[in-house]
Amino acid sequence: MQSDNRVFDDFVKFVNGAAGTVAGMAREGEAAARERFKGFVGGMDFVARDEFEAVKAMAAAARDENDALRARIEALEAKLVGGVAAPTVKPARAKKGDADPAL
Numbered sequence: 001m002q003s004d005n006r007v008f009d010d011f012v013k014f015v016n017g018a019a020g021t022v023a024g025m026a027r028e029g030e031a032a033a034r035e036r037f038k039g040f041v042g043g044m045d046f047v048a049r050d051e052f053e054a055v056k057a058m059a060a061a062a063r064d065e066n067d068a069l070r071a072r073i074e075a076l077e078a079k080l081v082g083g084v085a086a087p088t089v090k091p092a093r094a095k096k097g098d099a100d101p102a103l
Contacts, residue, residue, distance in 0.1 A: 047055075
């Protein structure tokens with residue numbers, strides 16, 4: 001049974017409009033909060049993940065180069081001394097997945 005009551009129809013239209021308005025306000029509020037948070041975090045000295053990974057790779061390459069140069073120096077010192085070089089203690093290297101405390 002369908003009603004021809006205009007008051008009820010107007011009330012339904014009003015409630016639908018109010019629900020749409022509230023949903024729109026919620027979306028706008030969420031977007032504004034997201035922008036504020038981005039501005040807050042952007043003002044801090046955080047680095048992006050890709051920049052961090054690039055610097056981490058550069059540090060690993062520098063460590064590898066340092067190890068190679070250390071081995072070369074030790075070989076040259078051994079030649080200078082006549083093959084009698086004191087053994088050096090090699091520092092422990094971090095594994096690939098470990099966090100580097102120097103970074």
